[in-house]
Amino acid sequence: MNIKIDGLGGPRLEPQARRVGSPGQDAVGAISSANALRLGEDSVQISASASATPSAGFDAAKVQQLRADIEAGRYTVDARALAARLMEIEGSLK
DSSP states (O other): OOOOOOSOSSOOOOOOOOOTTOTTOOSTTOOOGGGOOOOOHHHHHHHHHHHHSOOTTOOHHHHHHHHHHHHHTOOOOOHHHHHHHHHHHHHHTO
């Protein structure tokens, strides 16, 4: 999917300086419906699919256990294993 974004063809939005509490402004940073961002259909589908399916390989129980071990001071890092894994990843990037 190739989409050229060149700023042409759309409405030109001019910045509007407003003071907080000025007429027509409900809250700080309020946006009128005319200036609201609308996601394209592809973006909506990607967002829906990402939130509907949990990440593959994610184990919430393991994360909670690791968090508890770190907070309690029971988790130690094996520096040699970490260095070896980093070197393995580095080698695969070449």
